[in-house]
Amino acid sequence: MTGMTRRYERMVRQAQAESRIPAVSAALHRADRPLWTCTVGATGNDSPLSARTAFRIGSVTKTFTAVLVLQCRDHGLLDLDDPISAHLDVPAHGELTVRRLLSHTSGVQREPYGDIWDTLHTPDVTELLADLARAERVLPPARRFHYSNLGVALLGQAAARLRGGTWAEVLADRILRPLGLADTSLAPPPAAATGFLVDAYSDHARPEPNTDLGALGPAAQLWSTASDMARWAAFLADPATVDPDGTVLGPGTLDEMRWPATTTDEAVWSAGFGLGLILVPQSAPTGSRSAGGERISHVGHDGAMPGFLASVYGRRGGAGSPAALGCAVFGSSGTGTAVNELSHQLLAASAEDDPADIAPWTPGEPAPEAYRGLLGRWWGEGFEYVFSWRDGTLRARGADDPAGRPPAVFEPLPDRPDVLRTVSGREVGELLRLTRDDQGNVILMHWATYRFTRHQETFDRFDFRQV
Template identity: 55%
Template sequence: MTPTDQATAACERIVRTLQADERVPAVAAVVARADRPDWSLYIGDAGDGEAVRPETQFRIGSVTKTFTALLVLQLRDAGMLDLDDQIDAHLALPAHGQLTIRSILNHTSGLQREPWGNIWDTLDVPDDTRMLEEVAKAEAVLSPRRRWHYSNLGFALLGHLISAKTGAGWDEVLTDRLLTPLGLTDTTVAPREPFAQGYLIDEYSDHARPEPHFDLRGAAAAAQLWSTAGDMARWALFLAKPDPAVLARSTLEEMYEPVVVTDPVDWHTGWGLGLQAKPQGSGSDRALDIGHNGAMPGFLAGVWCRRGVTIGAAVLGSSGTAGGITAAPHRLIAASLEHDPVDIAPWTIGDPVPKEYVGILGRWWSEGSEFVFRWHRGHLEARSVSAVAAAPPAIFAFEAPDLLRTVSGREAGERLELFRAPDGEIELMRWATYRFTRDQQTYDEWAAH
C-alpha cells in the first residue's frame, strides 16, 4: 500500500468504528490538507431513508463561535474596537456592560452560561430585542477573570456587538466577511435541503427519536449555523493557514494562544480568543490542535486543525450522545500525518547574514540552559535546546542598532539587547533582561561583570 492508501484505510476505520460503536445515524467526515486531495467518508441515514451525501448539512452548534470570534478580531484589526474595551463602549446594555470584549471571547467574563429564561428547558428562545432586554436578569456567577466559565450568553452579546459596529445583522456580516470570501457556500444560518435529522439514540435499544430543530434567534452568534463536513474541513484548513485578505496570520496566532484552562485540575484544554487548544501526544511528539466542538439537540460536531501543519478535519454526526464524534477529528489528523507524512520541502540557499550580526549565531547559555540562535529565511530566530519539536521558535525583528524585538514565540514583545567588546564582537546579550553568555555562568559570575 502507498502512504496515501494507508492513511485512507486508517481514517476510514476510525470513522466506520465510530459510526457503528456509538450508533450514529449519519456521519460525515473530511480531512483537508494543503498537500493532498481531500479525504472524505459519508455513512448512514440522514433521515427518511435518505443516504448522507457530501452536500448534506448538519448543525454545527458552537463551532459557530469560531466565526463570531474572527469577526470580532476583524473589527479590532480595522481599528473599530479594542479587545480590552468594555462591551458597553460599543453596545448599549442594561447590565454587565463593564465586561471586556476579551474576557467574553475567552470565557472569563463570569457571565452565566445561558441567556435568561431556561431556553433549553422551554425552547423559548428570545428574539434580538428581548434577549438584550433580559440581560438585566442574567447573573454574573463569577467575578471577571476569576476562572474559565463557558458562556453562550457572552457570545450572543458579541453577535449584537458586531451588528452595532457594522450597522448590519450578524448573519449579513458573517456572509459578507467570511462565508463568501472563503467560498463556504454550504454554511448557512437556516438549513437548506438536504439536511440531516438529529436524533436521541435510546440507551438500551436501536431506536432513535428525532430531536427538534429550532432557531437560536437572539443568541444565533453562539451556535446557530448549519454546514457540511466539506465546508467545515475547509474552515479548519483556513484556521491552520489563513487567507491574509481575510485575516492576518498574526491575528489568528493571537487567537490560538491559550490564556486559561477549562479545568484547574485536569488541564486537557486551553482557551484562547474564541478558539480551543488541545494538546496531543507527549514528549518530542507533542502537538497542539486548534478548533472547537459543537452541540445542538441531536447533533455533535468537531472541527480542528493542527498548529504548524496545514491540515484540518471535520466530523459531523446526527447523534447528540456520541462523544466520539468530537474526538474523531484529532484521531483523523494523527492518522493522516502518521501514515502519509507531509512532504519534506527541500532546503535552499539563503542570503548571507548581515556581517555585523554574524556574532549572534550559535549556542548561548542563560540560567544554566542552552539556546541556539540562527538566521533563517531572512530573520533571526532562537530555540531552547529542550523545546519540543512542535514549539515555534522565537522570531526577532531589528528595532535599532544592537536592539531587536521578539515578535513571536518565546518572550514575545521583549527586547534582545546586544553588547559588544572593544573589538566589536558580541560578547553578551540580554533577552527579556536575562543575561545570555557563550558559556554557563552562575548568577554571581554574572554580577561580577
C-alpha cells in the same frame, strides 16, 4: 482507494456503528492532498446522504463570531478590554469586557433569561438585551472558565452593530464568501440531515425539532457540510496557507486567539480555551521528533444541538503535520459521542501515518555582515544557547532544547540594527541588545535585560579579558 483512506473510512464506520448514529459525515483537509470525505448511514429523510449533506454544527458557530470580533479589533472598531456597554446598550452587566466574554471568563450565566431549552422560545435582539437585567452573574469575572451562550450572543450582536448590519449579513460578507464556504448557512438547506435522539435501550430513533435561535444565533445557529468545516478548521490552525492575503484575519491574530486564556477543567487540565477557540493538547508519538519538544495541539470547537453533534479541529505542531490540516466530523444523533473523539483520531492518523513530504534542504543566503560575528554559542543565567541565522532571521535555542521546540526569533528595530525584538518563542516581545567593541565585534548581549556572554559567567561581573 489507498490504504490510508481505507483506514480513515474504517474509523468512521466503526464510530457510526458503535455510537449508533443514523448519519455521520467526515472530511479531512490538508494542503498537500485532495480533500477526503466519507459518509456513513442515511439522512432520515428523502434526501440521499452525501458529502453535500448539511448538518447542524451548534457551538462551532462561536468560532465564527469570535473571528468577527477580532476583525473588529484589528480594524480599530473595538478594544478587547472595552466593556460590552461601549458597543451595546445593555441594562446590566455592561462592565463585562469583550476579552472576558470571548474566553468564557466573564462569570455571566450560561443561557439567556428563561428556560429556553424547555420552552424552545428563543429571544429576539430586543428581548435578549432587555432580559439581561434578569440574568445572573454566577461567578466573579476572571475567577474561572464558565461557558456562556449568552456571552457569545452579546458579542455577535456587538460585532453586527459595529459593522452596520445583522450578524448573518456580516458573517456572509466577511467570512463565508471570502473563504468560499458556500455550503454554510443559517437555515437548513433542502439536502440536510434530520437530527435524532437514539433510544438508550432500543434501536429506535426519534427526530428532534429544528429551532431557530434568534438573537442567540451567534452562539449556535449554523448548518454546514463537513467539507466546508474541514476548510474552516484548517484556516483556524494555519491561516497563512488557507488565507495567504489575510483577507479574513491575519496569522498573528489567530496566534492571539489560540493562546490559552484559561483551562476548561481545573481537575485534569485536558483542554484550554483561548479567544473563542478550544485548545486540546495532543501527545506526540513515542520516538518521534516532536516527543518531549514541540507541542502538538488541536484547535477548534465542538458543537451540540438537539439531534446533532459536531467536532471541528485543526492540527498545529508535530514534525509530520502537513500544512492546513483540518478535520470535521458530524453526526445526526445528540448522544453519538464518538463524533467528539473521531475528529482528533483522524487528525492524528493523517499526520502520523501519512506525514507531510520532507522538503529537501537547500543552501540559503549568508547572515548579514552585522550579525555574522554573533552566531554560535553564548551563555546566559548559567545556561548555554546557540544563536543562528535561518530562513532570513536571527534565532536562538537552548543548547539542550529538544529538536521540535520552536526557537526564539528576532527582528531588528527599523532604526536601531543593534537592538532586536523577539517576535516569537522564548521571551517574545522582549529586546535583544548587542554591545560591540571598538572593532565592531559583538562582545556582549542583553536579552530581556539578562546578560549573555561567550563564556559562562557569574552574575557579579563581566570579564572583558575573556573576549
